Amino acid sequence: MGQFNADNIRNIAIIGHSGEGKTSLCEAILFNGKSIDRLGKTTDKNTVMDYDAEETARGISISLSCAYTCWQDVKINLVDVPGFFDFEGEFEQAMRAVASAVLVADANGTVSVGAEKAIEYCLKNHIPLMIFINGIDKENSDYVKTAEAFHAKYGKKIATMHSPIIRDGKMKGYVSVISGKAFEFTHGGRNEIQVPSDKVEEIARLKESLMEAAAESSEEFLNKFLDSGWLSNDEIIVGIKNGLFAGDTIPVLGGSAVQNLGVINLMNEIVAIMPSPVERKPVKATNLSTGEEISVSCDVSQPFSAQVFKTVADPFVGKLNYVRVFTGTLKSGMTVINATTGEKERINGVYLLKGKKQEAVDVLSAGDIGAVNKLSCTNTSDTLCEENHQIKFDRIPFPVPVLTMAISASKNGEEDKVFQGLNRLAEEDMTFKVEKDKSTGETVIRGLGETQLDVLTKKLKAKFGCEAVLRDPIIAYKETITATAEAEGKHKKQTGGAGQYGVVNIRFEPGASDGEFEFVDAVVGGAVPKQFIPAVEKGLREAITKGVLAGYPTVNIKCTLFDRKYHPVDSKEVAFVSAAKLAYEDAVKRAKPVILEPVYSYYITVPDNFTGDVLGDMNKRRGRILGMESENNLQVISAEAPLSEMLKYATDLRSMTQGRGKFVCEFLRYEEVPFSVVDKIIADAKK
Secondary structure (H helix, E strand, O other): OOOOHHHHHHEEEEEOOOOHHHHHHHHHHHHOOOOOOOOOOOOOOOOOOOOOOOHHHHHOOOOEEEEEEEOOOOEEEEEOOOOOOOHHHHHHHHHHOOOOEEEEOOOOOOOOOOHHHHHHHHHHOOOOEEEEEEOEEEEEOOOHHHHHHHHHHHHHHEOEEEEEEEEEEEEEEEOOOOOOOOOEEOOOOOEEEEEOOOHHHHHHHHHHHHHHHEEEEEEEHHHHHHOOOOOOOOHHHHHHHHHHHHHOOOOEEOOEEOOOOOHHHHHHHHHHHHHOOHHHHOEEEOOOOOOOOOEEOOOOOOOOOOHHHHHHHEEOOOEHHHHHEEEEEEEEOOOOEOOOOOOEEEEEOOEEOOOOOEEOOOOOOOEEEEEEEOOOOOOOOEEEEEEOOOEEEOOOOOOOEEEEEEEEOOOOOOHHHHHHHHHHHHHOOOOOEEEOOOOOOHHHHHHHOHHHHHHHHHHEEEOOOOOEEEEOOOOOOOOEEOOOOOEEEEEEEEOOOOOOOEEEEEEEEEEOOOEEEEEEEEEOOOOOOHHHHHHHHHHHHHOOOOOOOOOOEOOOOOEEEEEEEEOOOOOHHHHHHHHHHHHHHHHHHHHOEEEEEEEEEEEEEEHHHHHHHHHHHHHHHOOOOEEEEEOOOOOOOEEEEEEHHOOOOHHHHHHHOOOOOEEEEEEEEEOOOOOHHHHHHHHHHHH
C-alpha cells in the first residue's frame, strides 16, 4: 500500500454498547474497501477484528483491534472497541489513538447504557461523533423510534442528515436532506430512486433545521442565514463539519452491518465530513528540555513523535506495541528514545495492522496508526521520539481497579509460572494489577469486573500453559485489646543436664506509640542481666502475630516488662522468648480482646434516579453515608463501609444501576467489628 498524507487519513473508533454490531460493521467496511474478499460474521467466528480465542468463545470483543481500508483515495483506520463495561481501559486506549468515532446503536427504539456513556465521553472531550443505527433489517427493528430516542436525550445536537424510506415497517433506503436525492439500499451499495411524494415536506423541514445548525457554527454563516434565510449545500456541509469538529453536532445514519446495507453510505460520510488528523485539535505534551507544556499538532515535517496506545504480549511472537504517530515519520531501522523511561530503542519492524495480521511497511507517517515489535523497555502510554527533540505525551487515563480476587496456581509447583504469566498479561491490560498482599501473603489480582478477571485466567492457560484458581481474598482483620491485664510467664524445663529457666511479669495495655507495638523495660535494678531483655521483646513480637480470638495479628498493644527472674546456669534467651509468649497468651485473653476490620472510603457516582437504591444497599452493608453532591444529573455519594461487605460491590453496583454507576475507594482505617459479626469471623478463621 502506498503512503498516505495525513490529509487523506481518517482514524475512527467504532464504539457503543456490547453486542450491537461494532465488529460486524468493521467487517462490512473492510469488505467494501476490498481489504478482505469475504464478509465474515461474528456468529461464524471468522471476523477480522475478533480473533482472540476468548473473543470467539464468548462472542464479545475483549480487546481493541485495528485494521484499515481505502475508500475514495482515503485511508480509513478502524479501531474496534469492546463495549463490555469490564474493558473500559480499551476504550481509553482507543480514544487516544483516533480523531473521531462512530457509535453503533441497535435499532431497538432506545438509547442503551453503553451508548449513553460513549456519547457523554465524546461530548465531554469534544471528539467528533456519528451515530450508525444498526440492524434495520431485524424483526421489530425501528429506525425512526431509535433516532427519536437520541433526539429526546441530546436535543439539537442530533443532526438528521437522512430521512428514512420505510416500507413494511423496515428502513429500505433514505433521502439525503442536503442533496435532496433518494436512494434505495442494495447489498453492498445503493440505487438512486425518485423521492417519495410523502417525503417532500419533511425534507424541506429537515433541511431548514440543518441550515440553522450550520449557521450557528460560524458568524459568517449566521449573518448570511439571517440576511437571506438560505445557505448553499456546500455551506451546510461546512457548517455541519464545524459543528461536528466542535462536538456540537452528531449526524445520524442507518443501515445493517450484517446485511451490508447503508455501510457504503457511512463510508462516504466518514470521508466527506469526519476530520483528518491534521484537522483535529492539538494534543498536550511536555517539552522535556524546558519542562513546559506544549501543544502538538499533526505535522509530518516536524521531528518524529508517537505514543504507544496498546501492547500485546505473545509468548511466541513477542511484544507488539500499537502506536499513533503524531509528528514526523517512523522508519524501520531508526533509533528512537523512550521519553517516558529514558531508554533508547531500535525500531526493528514497522507494521500496519489487520486484526491479528501484521503487514510490514518501511514508513509510518504523521497521523497514521501502526505497530512496532521487539521493543524491550516500552509499554502502553509511553512516548517515542527523536533523541534531539524529546517530548512526552500525557499518559492515558485508565480507570482504577475496583474488584480484587485472590489467585493461586491450580497445580503445585506452578506458582512462579502463574505469577510470570500474570505480569506479562498486565502489560496488555493497564486496568489489571497483580501483586502480593503484604497483610495476608496472598497473591491478588485487581481489575474492573469479574468477566475481565475470568478472561485473564483463561488467557493465562491459553498463552502460558498454566491454570489458576480465583477466590475471594482473605480480609486482613486484626486484633487488639481494650483493657489492661498483667501476667507472669514462666518457662522452666529440666530434662537432665543444662535446663531452661525464665520468668517475666508483663503488663499489657492498649495504646502503642506507633499504633502497632510498643515494648517498655520498666524493671528496677539489675538483678537480671540485660542480655535477656531483647529475648523478651522478641518473644512478644512473635506472639502478637497471632491473636487469641481468631489468630489475626494483634496491634496497638503496649507491653511493659516490670519484673523478671533468672537462673545463673539454666537461664537462656530461648527461655525468656517462651516466657514472654506465655505471659501474652494469659494476659491478652483477660484484656478484653476485640477484632478489627478494615474500613474503606467510597465515592460512588450514580444517576439521580438510582440514588435511593444505592443508599438503601449501603445501609445493608453496614455502611455510613457521609454526604451527597449533585453534578450534572448525577449524585456523588460519599460513604464509609467495611471491606468485608464490599468485595463484590463492582458487580452489584453495576447491576443496581444498569451499568451506569461507578466508584472509587481507598483504605481509611481499622474499626472494631460489631459483636454480631465476631462469631462468624472466628468460625471462618478456624476453617
